[in-house]
Each structure stands twice: as C-alpha cells, then as structure tokens.
Amino acid sequence: xxxxxxxxxxxxxxxxxxxxxxxxxxxxxxxxxxxxxxxxxxxxxxxxxxxxxxxxxxxxxxxxxxxxxxxxxxxxxxxxxxxxxxxxxxxxxxxxxxxxxxxxxxxxxxxxxxxxxxxxxxxxxxxxxxxxxxxxxxxxxxxxxxxxxxxxxxxxxxxxxxxxxxxxxxxxxxxxxxxxxxxxxxxxxxxxxxxxxxxxxxxxxxxxxxxxxxxxxxxxxxxxxxxxxxxxxxxxxxxxxxxxxxxxxxxxx
Amino acid sequence: xxxxxxxxxxxxxxxxxxxxxxxxxxxxxxxxxxxxxxxxxxxxxxxxxxxxxxxxxxxxxxxxxxxxxxxxxxxxxxxxxxxxxxxxxxxxxxxxxxxxxxxxxxxxxxxxxxxxxxxxxxxxxxxxxxxxxxxxxxxxxxxxxxxxxxxxxxxxxxxxxxxxxxxxxxxxxxxxxxxxxxxxxxxxxxxxxxxxxxxxxxxxxxxxxxxxxxxxxxxxxxxxxxxxxxxxxxxxxxxxxxxxxxxxxxxxxxxxxxxxxxxxxxxxxxxxxxxxxxxxxxxxxxxxxxxxxxxxxxxx
Ligand SMILES: Cc1cc2nc3c(=O)[nH]c(=O)nc-3n(C[C@H](O)[C@H](O)[C@H](O)COP(=O)(O)OP(=O)(O)OC[C@H]3O[C@@H](n4cnc5c(N)ncnc54)[C@H](O)[C@@H]3O)c2cc1C
Ligand SMILES: Cc1cc2nc3c(=O)[nH]c(=O)nc-3n(C[C@H](O)[C@H](O)[C@H](O)COP(=O)(O)O)c2cc1C
Ligand code: FES
Numbered sequence: 416x417x418x419x420x421x422x423x424x425x426x427x428x429x430x431x432x433x434x435x436x437x438x439x440x441x442x443x444x445x446x447x448x449x450x451x452x453x454x455x456x457x458x459x460x461x462x463x464x465x466x467x468x469x470x471x472x473x474x475x476x477x478x479x480x481x482x483x484x485x486x487x488x489x490x491x492x493x494x495x496x497x498x499x500x501x502x503x504x505x506x507x508x509x510x511x512x513x514x515x516x517x518x519x520x521x522x523x524x525x526x527x528x529x530x531x532x533x534x535x536x537x538x539x540x541x542x543x544x545x546x547x548x549x550x551x552x553x554x555x556x557x558x559x560x561x562x563x564x565x566x567x568x569x570x571x572x573x574x575x576x577x578x579x580x581x582x583x584x585x586x587x588x589x590x591x592x593x594x595x596x597x598x599x600x601x602x603x604x605x606x607x608x609x610x611x612x613x614x615x616x617x618x619x620x621x622x623x624x625x626x627x628x629x630x631x632x633x634x635x636x637x638x639x640x641x642x643x644x645x646x647x648x649x650x651x652x653x654x655x656x657x658x659x660x661x662x663x664x665x666x667x668x
Numbered sequence: 669x670x671x672x673x674x675x676x677x678x679x680x681x682x683x684x685x686x687x688x689x690x691x692x693x694x695x696x697x698x699x700x701x702x703x704x705x706x707x708x709x710x711x712x713x714x715x716x717x718x719x720x721x722x723x724x725x726x727x728x729x730x731x732x733x734x735x736x737x738x739x740x741x742x743x744x745x746x747x748x749x750x751x752x753x754x755x756x757x758x759x760x761x762x763x764x765x766x767x768x769x770x771x772x773x774x775x776x777x778x779x780x781x782x783x784x785x786x787x788x789x790x791x792x793x794x795x796x797x798x799x800x801x802x803x804x805x806x807x808x809x810x811x812x813x814x815x816x817x818x819x820x821x822x823x824x825x826x827x828x829x830x831x832x833x834x835x836x837x838x839x840x841x842x843x844x845x846x847x848x849x850x851x852x853x854x855x856x857x858x859x860x861x862x863x864x865x866x867x868x869x870x871x872x873x874x875x876x877x878x879x880x881x882x883x884x885x886x887x888x889x890x891x892x893x894x895x896x897x898x899x900x901x902x903x904x905x906x907x908x909x910x911x912x913x914x915x916x917x918x919x920x921x922x923x924x925x926x927x928x929x930x931x932x933x934x935x936x937x938x939x940x941x942x943x944x945x946x947x948x949x950x951x952x953x954x955x956x957x958x959x960x961x962x963x964x965x966x967x968x
Binding site: 416417419456462463464465466472496507522624625626627628629631632633634635637638645646647648649650656 | 692725729733932
C-alpha cells in the first residue's frame with residue numbers, strides 16, 4: 416500500500432561528485448518497499464509543484480530506514496541536497512512494481528545513476544549473482560555492490576575495470592546469465608534489450624519518464640508496448656504504475 | 669453549516685470536484701482517501717474509441733505550474749462504462765464524465781451511449797489545446813461552440829457542462845454562446861497554450877512543441893475569466909485553474925463559481941482535493957458563514 420509520509424532525515428552525504436546518499440527514517444514506506452520501486456519526493460519550494468521520482472537504493476524494514484542515492488540534476492535535486500539531519504522530507508511511496516525476484520544465475524546491470532536500485536536487489540536475490548556497474552569515470556556504491564557475488568566495473572575513460580560500457584565488460588569477462596536486471600540510460604537499455612533477445616535471456620529493464628501524478632492517474636509517463644495494454648487499451652503502459660520495471664520483450668524503446 | 673450546492677438540479681455535498689485528466693477515474697486516488705469526501709469526481713476525457721495520445725515527453729514543469737500535452741489518451745467509452753463507472757458508483761459522490769471527440773458525431777456518439785449510464789453530468793471538452801482536430805477547434809469560435817452545444821444537447825440525458833478555453837479574446841462571448849445554445853452549466857478554465865524550450869538540448873521540452881499550462885501560476889487568469897463568465901450568463905459556473913487550498917477555492921466562489929475543480933494540485937499532494945473541501949469548511953467556520961451559497965458571486 417502506498418502512503419504519504421513525512422520522513423526524517425538521518426543523514427546526507429556526498430558519495431561522489433554531485434552524487435548524494437540520503438538516509439531517511441520512513442517507517443511506513445520502508446516496510447512495504449521491494450527492490451526496484453521508487454518514491455516521489457516533493458519540493459518545499461512552492462514554485463516546484465511536481466514530485467521528483469527517486470529509486471529506492473536500500474530499505475530496512477525492521478528499522479524503518481530508506482536510502483536514496485541521487486544525482487544533483489537540476490533545481491529540485493539541488494534543494495534535496497541541502498537537507499540535513501533532523502529535517503523533514505515529504506514522500507509518497509513505495510511506487511511502481513519493482514523487480515521480480517528470480518533465483519537463477521543473474522546479471523545485475525546498473526549504468527550511472529541507474530546503479531542505486533541494484534543495491535537492494537542484490538540483497539534480496541538468493542541465486543548466483545554477477546553485478547556489472549558502468550560509470551563515466553568516478554565510482555560510487557562499489558562497497559555495497561561487492562557484498563555478495565562478483566562485481567565487474569566498466570568506465571568510459573578506462574580509469575577502472577573494463578574501458579567501455581557494461582556490455583563490453585560482460586564480453587571481456589565472458590560472462591553468462593539466465594536472467595538480466597538492468598537500470599540506466601536509454602542507449603544502455605536498448606543495447607541490453609538487443610543482447611537479451613540475441614541470447615534468448617529473460618530480461619527486466621527499469622525505465623524513466625517525466626512524471627506528474629506518480630500513481631497512474633495522469634498518463635504523463637507512458638512507454639510504448641508491443642501489445643495493447645489491458646488498462647489503457649492502446650499500445651502504451653504507465654511507467655509509474657505498470658513499471659518502472661518491464662520485461663524487455665514487452666516494450667519498444 | 670451548509671456546504672451543499674446545486675448544479676442544474678443536482679445536489680453536490682460540497683462544491684469541490686476534481687479537474688478532468690488529473691484524477692484518472694478516481695481509482696488511484698481512492699487508495700489515499702474516500703472519494704465520498706468530494707462533491708463530484710470528473711473523469712479523464714473519453715472518446716468513442718481508444719486514443720493513443722501524444723508522444724513523450726508529455727509534460728514539463730514551469731514556475732509554479734506545468735505544461736502538458738497528453739493528447740487525450742483514453743481507453744474509449746466502452747472501458748469507461750464497464751470498468752470505471754461501476755467503480756465510481758461505490759462512492760458517495762457525483763460522477764461527471766468528460767467527453768472529447770474529433771467530430772461532432774464523435775461527441776454525440778459518446779453522449780448518446782452514456783445516456784442510460786449512472787452518470788450525473790456530462791462535461792464536454794471543446795477546449796483541449798493539445799490535439800489537432802476537434803477539441804479546441806470547437807471552443808475558439810462562438811458559432812462553432814453554439815453548434816456543437818446544440819447537437820450535444822439533442823442526445824444528452826444528463827445536464828451538460830460546456831468546458832471553455834481561456835485561449836480566446838472574449839470569454840464572455842463564449843460563455844453566452846454556450847448558454848444561448850442550451851448548456852446547463854459552463855466550466856473554465858481549461859489550460860492556457862504555452863511552450864517551453866530546453867536550452868541545453870536546444871529543443872522543445874514537449875514532444876508536441878506546445879502544451880497546456882496549468883497550476884498555481886494560472887490562477888489569477890482563471891479567477892478573472894470565471895468572474896467575467898459568471899457575469900455574462902445566468903447558468904452556473906464551475907471554476908478551476910490553480911486551486912490548491914480552500915482559500916484558493918473561495919476566490920473562485922466569491923468571483924461567481926458555484927463549484928470548483930482541483931487539478932494540477934493533485935500532483936503536488938494526493939490529498940489536495942479533499943483538503944480543499946476541508947479548507948472551505950475552515951473558512952466558513954472562521955467567518956461564521958452559515959451557507960456557502962451566500963458567498964457565490966459575493967464580490968461584485
Ligand atoms: C522511476 C524513476 C526513478 C529514478 N531514480 C533515480 C535515482 O535513484 N537517482 C537519481 O539521481 N535520479 C533518479 N531518477 C531521475 C530523477 O527523477 C531526476 O533526476 C529528477 O527528477 C531531476 O529533478 P530536478 O528538479 O533536479 O531537475 P529539473 O531538470 O529541474 O527537473 C524539472 C522536472 O523534470 C523532471 N525530470 C528531470 N529529469 C528527469 C528524469 N531523468 N526522469 C524523470 N523526470 C525528470 C523533474 O522531476 C521535474 O519535474 C529517476 C527517475 C524515474 C522516473
Ligand atoms: C495532465 C493534465 C491532463 C488534462 N486532461 C484534460 C482532459 O482530458 N479533459 C479536459 O477537459 N481537461 C483536461 N485538463 C485540464 C484540467 O482539467 C484543468 O482545466 C486545468 O488543468 C486547469 O486546472 P488546474 O490548474 O487546477 O490544473 C488536463 C490538465 C492536466 C494538467
Ligand atoms: S505520472 Fe501520472 S500516470 Fe505516471
């Protein structure tokens with residue numbers, strides 16, 4: 416069940432240039448959250464009326480903690496980055512469907528700011544896991560991603576791991592999987608969608624779009640689907656409600 | 669204390685409704701509160717067949733507002749009747765179905781189909797700025813507005829609300845055209861045509877290039893237009909545009925609106941519409957207003 420919650424900031428820290436980790440006490444949302452879901456965060460500045468969707472990086476049901484890791488991309492996230500211990504943040508969540516937990520040999524692929532949701536997913540998957548994280552240059556969340564399974568890194572500038580993208584890292588290390596989970600920029604997701612198709616691998620990708628309601632009411636955030644959707648009766652699904660996670664074979668990127 | 673208002677003989681428990689397109693058919697928001705807290709729920713615009721809408725990005729944030737170009741994506745009237753109306757019937761609130769179309773025949777087909785359904789009002793959207801055909805083509809010319817109003821009235825079994833566009837030179841003339849052609853109620857404002865340019869990508873923020881502006885930034889324009897429309901006609905007016913609080917709603921009521929709709933504010937706060945209804949009661953208590961109807965158009 417999604418709820419509105421006034422969360423308390425436990426602490427906030429910059430973990431890489433322009434990338435912040437925000438730890439919140441948000442009991443109700445943490446209790447319900449599954450990996451791959453997101454929250455809507457509202458701005459205090461009244462001139463910014465739309466919620467900012469941010470993925471849940473980690474949630475600890477027992478202690479009611481929620482961790483978000485985000486990039487300062489514009490004015491809203493800049494406002495967020497100024498929150499400090501004891502401040503309040505207005506959230507609605509958990510939103511969206513989340514990743515299905517399949518205990519097969521898996522790839523967890525994160526590209527840039529698509530990496531955070533892989534942290535909670537890694538904690539909850541039971542099968543053999545290989546994590547492939549793609550960065551521009553500066554690394555973050557590598558400690559969390561190294562807790563289980565094996566972590567492979569790709570950097571655009573070659574400063575760490577494979578020089579290139581996540582698929583280059585997969586090829587360079589001769590990796591194979593039976594299920595793929597991916598979140599990241601659209602070109603990366605497109606390449607993974609094609610890779611999964613070629614190799615006939617079950618693949619789940621997490622999509623992004625501009626959102627207004629965040630709960631499925633306004634049809635701002637649709638993506639194209641191959642089949643007619645049961646809810647919308649056209650070839651479109653709502654990313655905020657039916658996603659953000661989709662089977663790679665059901666959507667057109 | 670009385671918060672009830674009457675629109676074309678139908679009584680609403682309070683003057684607060686939702687604005688079409690911002691509230692789906694209520695299902696999503698019913699996870700937050702009982703829709704029975706509202707005077708009425710207004711559905712997303714529905715056509716005779718499913719419409720795919722515009723490409724994304726469909727929305728952009730602007731200072732204290734937003735632009736949208738959803739393009740009237742909707743699942744068509746059959747789904748509305750089979751799925752959404754039975755759901756809404758479970759709540760103690762009135763149901764307004766917002767209707768869109770490309771041709772006069774499209775509108776009439778939906779209106780006729782809804783005549784036997786449990787719908788309290790029909791709201792005819794002749795003011796959507798985001799689709800090429802239909803919509804606004806009917807809403808920017810008083811003659812075209814009169815003609816479609818007359819046609820729709822022939823088929824309608826429920827009271828008809830004509831939803832007016834603010835993208836006109838003289839809103840009074842449009843309001844009178846709707847009244848003269850037999851509209852039972854008018855509602856306004858729909859969104860104001862706008863544009864946003866992404867200077868970093870050097871492209872339009874919306875795939876549709878232009879979009880409709882809504883939210884708190886449009887409120888003064890909306891209050892002015894509601895005031896002018898209410899003075900131009902005798903039929904009741906439903907006011908909307910940027911309402912976020914009970915105090916915002918009171919501005920519209922004092923300007924002449926019998927009821928109000930809450931739209932974009934639902935995105936900032938899923939409880940917005942309910943809180944507007946509560947805010948109106950708070951205002952009434954504060955100023956010891958016995959009957960909300962005594963304040964409709966009280967500022968001359
Ligand atoms: C399901 C989902 C999960 C996300 N998870 C994360 C995450 O874990 N970490 C992270 O750093 N970012 C994440 N994003 C992207 C994040 O929402 C945007 O970076 C953020 O909204 C930017 O807000 P702003 O005010 O700083 O930027 P501005 O550009 O000033 O924002 C203007 C408007 O555009 C919207 N917007 C801008 N960029 C995006 C975008 N990429 N996606 C959707 N809306 C956008 C904003 O919400 C706002 O309404 C996610 C997006 C989605 C849809
Ligand atoms: C995302 C979105 C979708 C909308 N869809 C419709 C629609 O389908 N039919 C309609 O008549 N008006 C539609 N509108 C207009 C609203 O009902 C309302 O007239 C307008 O947004 C002004 O009110 P607000 O500022 O409170 O949102 C839409 C507005 C938004 C923001
Ligand atoms: S943001 Fe409103 S439907 Fe997804």
